[in-house]
Amino acid sequence: MEKQEYIKQYLQETNQIAQTIDQAKILAVIDILSQIKAQNGRVFFVGVGGGAGTGSHSANDFNKMAKIQTLCLTDNVSLLTALTNDQGWESVFSSQMQMHNFNSNDCLFIYSVGGGSETTSKNLVLAIDYAKQQKGKIVGVVGKDTGYTAQMADACIIVPNVDQSRITAHTEDWQMIVDHLIVNLLCS
Numbered sequence: 001m002e003k004q005e006y007i008k009q010y011l012q013e014t015n016q017i018a019q020t021i022d023q024a025k026i027l028a029v030i031d032i033l034s035q036i037k038a039q040n041g042r043v044f045f046v047g048v049g050g051g052a053g054t055g056s057h058s059a060n061d062f063n064k065m066a067k068i069q070t071l072c073l074t075d076n077v078s079l080l081t082a083l084t085n086d087q088g089w090e091s092v093f094s095s096q097m098q099m100h101n102f103n104s105n106d107c108l109f110i111y112s113v114g115g116g117s118e119t120t121s122k123n124l125v126l127a128i129d130y131a132k133q134q135k136g137k138i139v140g141v142v143g144k145d146t147g148y149t150a151q152m153a154d155a156c157i158i159v160p161n162v163d164q165s166r167i168t169a170h171t172e173d174w175q176m177i178v179d180h181l182i183v184n185l186l187c188s
Contacts, residue, residue, distance in 0.1 A: 042100075106131075
């Protein structure tokens with residue numbers, strides 16, 4: 001495929017996602033985050049790979065613009081690696097949630113393509129289970145409706161899959177778009 005054709009196709013796919021993404025799910029996430037803000041709760045961002053970077057960016061946006069207290073559980077590299085070394089990668093997020101006293105006023109926000117399972121990103125599964133135990137809220141932006149996040153979250157935005165070969169790229173693009181959409185709405 002020629003470069004110009006690839007660019008055209010990628011942008012058409014992005015537009016297709018914009019036309020088909022479930023806006024009711026976006027509103028459901030916004031409603032939960034508005035509730036968290038009103039009760040002075042916190043948002044705990046988690047993700048791996050690109051989702052970790054988006055979580056870090058979102059923590060900045062939510063703190064600075066939306067005035068919601070946030071933590072991104074991948075930002076403290078020393079703590080992240082110490083917990084991974086001492087306890088294992090699977091519990092790295094749930095351990096931090098416990099350390100930071102995650103409670104029923106708080107929200108776990110997940111950025112993931114797959115959403116976690118018993119065999120992939122089990123750290124997300126354990127974080128979701130911990131949030132449920134504490135009666136906190138769970139929201140996410142994921143690329144698959146089959147993962148643990150999509151199944152267990154109080155509200156989850158599924159990025160429509162328009163091309164299997166670009167599911168990761170499109171999901172990660174839309175995680176950032178959703179972040180900016182939500183933050184700008186919450187601070188207006």
